[in-house]
Amino acid sequence: MTHPTIAPPTMTARPSPDANPATVPPAIRVEGLTKRFPTPDRSSVTAVDGIGFTVPRGGVTGLLGGNGAGKTTTISMLLGLLLPTAGTVEILGVDMARHRHAVLPRMNFSSPYVELPHRLTVRENLTVYAHLYGLTCVKKRVRDLAEHLDLTRFLDRPSGGLSAGQKTRVALAKALLNEPELLLLDEPTASLDPDTADWIRTYLERYRTRTGATILLASHNMLEVERLCDGVLMMRQGRIVDRGAPAALLARYGRKTLEEVFLDIARADGDAVPAGEAADAAE
Amino acid sequence: MLPSDAAIPRRPAPRPPVPRAGFSLRRIGAMVLRYWYLLRGSWPRILELAYWPTMQMILWGYINQFMASGTGGASGWVAQGAGVLVSAVLLWDVLFRGQLGVSVSFLEEMWSRNLGHLFVSPLRPGEWVTALMTMSLLRTLIGVLPAALLAIPFFGYSVFALGLPLAAFFVNLIVLGWSLGLLVVALILRYGMGAEGLAWIVVFMLAPVSAVYYPVSVLPAWLQPLSRALPSSHVFEGMRALLFEGTLRWDHLAWAFGLNAVYMALGIAVFLLAFRQARVRGALLQTGE
Numbered sequence: 001m002t003h004p005t006i007a008p009p010t011m012t013a014r015p016s017p018d019a020n021p022a023t024v025p026p027a028i029r030v031e032g033l034t035k036r037f038p039t040p041d042r043s044s045v046t047a048v049d050g051i052g053f054t055v056p057r058g059g060v061t062g063l064l065g066g067n068g069a070g071k072t073t074t075i076s077m078l079l080g081l082l083l084p085t086a087g088t089v090e091i092l093g094v095d096m097a098r099h100r101h102a103v104l105p106r107m108n109f110s111s112p113y114v115e116l117p118h119r120l121t122v123r124e125n126l127t128v129y130a131h132l133y134g135l136t137c138v139k140k141r142v143r144d145l146a147e148h149l150d151l152t153r154f155l156d157r158p159s160g161g162l163s164a165g166q167k168t169r170v171a172l173a174k175a176l177l178n179e180p181e182l183l184l185l186d187e188p189t190a191s192l193d194p195d196t197a198d199w200i201r202t203y204l205e206r207y208r209t210r211t212g213a214t215i216l217l218a219s220h221n222m223l224e225v226e227r228l229c230d231g232v233l234m235m236r237q238g239r240i241v242d243r244g245a246p247a248a249l250l251a252r253y254g255r256k257t258l259e260e261v262f263l264d265i266a267r268a269d270g271d272a273v274p275a276g277e278a279a280d281a282a283e
Numbered sequence: 284m285l286p287s288d289a290a291i292p293r294r295p296a297p298r299p300p301v302p303r304a305g306f307s308l309r310r311i312g313a314m315v316l317r318y319w320y321l322l323r324g325s326w327p328r329i330l331e332l333a334y335w336p337t338m339q340m341i342l343w344g345y346i347n348q349f350m351a352s353g354t355g356g357a358s359g360w361v362a363q364g365a366g367v368l369v370s371a372v373l374l375w376d377v378l379f380r381g382q383l384g385v386s387v388s389f390l391e392e393m394w395s396r397n398l399g400h401l402f403v404s405p406l407r408p409g410e411w412v413t414a415l416m417t418m419s420l421l422r423t424l425i426g427v428l429p430a431a432l433l434a435i436p437f438f439g440y441s442v443f444a445l446g447l448p449l450a451a452f453f454v455n456l457i458v459l460g461w462s463l464g465l466l467v468v469a470l471i472l473r474y475g476m477g478a479e480g481l482a483w484i485v486v487f488m489l490a491p492v493s494a495v496y497y498p499v500s501v502l503p504a505w506l507q508p509l510s511r512a513l514p515s516s517h518v519f520e521g522m523r524a525l526l527f528e529g530t531l532r533w534d535h536l537a538w539a540f541g542l543n544a545v546y547m548a549l550g551i552a553v554f555l556l557a558f559r560q561a562r563v564r565g566a567l568l569q570t571g572e
Contacts (some may be wrong), residue, residue, distance in 0.1 A: 031565050057513070072568075073565070079403045080562075081402055081568050082567075083559075083563045101405055104403065104404065105405045107403075109399075109400075114396060114400055114568065116395060116397065117317070117321070117391070119325075120320050120324070120325060124320045127316070129404060131312065131313030132310050132406050133404060133405065134307070134309060136308075174400070245358040266450070
């Protein structure tokens with residue numbers, strides 16, 4: 001499948017028009033977030049170790065780290081799928097531990113590792129989730145999204161029979177059904193060919209620009225992060241070891257690419273930079 | 284292809300209304316729709332639902348005829364009530380299908396690794412459980428009704444002749460099935476897909492002590508209290524009293540309803556505990572085949 005190359009629109013973090021930065025809480029506020037999993041020998045392994053960060057509204061923030069760094073565990077706790085051992089998570093100003101169901105309709109999630117039911121058609125899957133999110137005009141919403149994401153001809157095919165690229169677009173359609181104010185994406189372009197991956201990135205840029213939504217993106221693709229993200233959180237061994245805007249990180253580490261920064265951090269002992277030096281562009 | 288800028292509306296679409304606290308019939312309906320899509324998409328599944336109850340009914344119908352006839356030794360006990368074994372097997376299937384309906388619909392989510400998507404949506408566990416129970420009711424009716432109707436031309440016996448008490452028997456058995464189904468769901472949430480087989484066997488652990496085809500008095504004395512602690516035993520004793528003596532045993536019905544209230548409360552509590560533990564262990568995102 002060939003997608004036309006489209007110049008991305010100007011990326012600017014846009015809060016909603018009526019937003020007052022002084023009073024509107026950030027999209028995500030995390031304090032002292034910790035997750036320990038028990039092990040068979042009755043000890044525990046710490047997957048996330050007291051992290052804290054905020055993600056401003058309207059931005060795209062990358063959550064980076066090697067395998068086992070704690071990214072997926074962190075995202076699971078942000079979504080409320082996983083209960084933290086300690087710490088607090090506030091999404092769009094709502095305490096997830098106490099009022100999770102008040103904010104779930106305003107956020108959504110997509111991951112290539114959590115597929116939609118294979119035996120249902122794309123239309124059936126999207127219809128079910130549209131009802132779960134309480135949408136009105138379900139048929140129109142499904143039809144419009146299918147058109148925007150180039151899924152119209154696949155609507156009546158079983159989801160399990162689609163290619164990786166098509167499945168990714170279906171997962172994205174599900175994630176955009178409710179026009180989320182906060183979109184959590186776990187490796188949204190993993191295992192996609194460069195053309196399809198570029199198409200997805202362009203779509204996400206347009207979505208963010210159009211709606212002013214906030215996106216938190218876990219990715220191993222550093223080019224993707226450089227292109228999409230305003231801020232980056234670097235995780236290693238359950239901790240946030242550095243953070244900042246991509247350009248600021250490049251300057252701080254004296255590197256030309258984010259991939260080199262990633263390798264510096266992944267291979268470093270202890271914190272990547274002294275805590276005092278870590279500019280907090282994401283906050 | 285990616286739509287042009289003009290194709291994307293510049294104004295955000297109207298936000299969906301934020302659901303209020305409590306149950307949403309719409310979300311329950313969405314989940315029932317999800318399972319209905321699955322069921323209607325496969326005629327072998329629908330056929331299978333009706334296949335086993337019908338085969339069981341035919342088998343036990345002939346056994347009933349044989350035992351009540353002279354060639355079968357004319358069992359006076361069976362001969363007391365026409366179709367006692369047919370009624371028993373149909374009602375037993377209500378219990379079995381009731382439990383299986385909850386467990387299998389839950390397993391569909393596990394097989395498709397869909398729990399992660401479901402529980403980042405506004406769906407609440409209680410709404411999901413209500414949808415599982417609704418599907419269980421539909422699956423049970425699809426399975427048992429054809430068998431009950433076929434018993435009329437096959438054996439000249441209609442289970443519907445039991446009258447209104449049949450509805451009470453049905454409700455008690457399907458509710459017990461739901462409680463057992465929730466227990467199975469809780470065990471699978473706790474122990475993963477290794478516990479999947481329980482969905483098909485757990486109800487049969489109750490069969491010997493549920494007095495389905497024989498009275499509680501047949502059981503050894505030490506086992507009888509256990510039998511009387513099951514709503515199913517009271518339903519089947521009540522069914523036989525109706526068929527043999529033509530009397531409705533209100534005491535058995537009251538015990539069945541009372542015990543079911545206890546078991547349902549326990550089933551819900553165990554499910555909610557397992558669900559919370561699944562969130563502690565991260566099983567909602569990871570559990571699957």
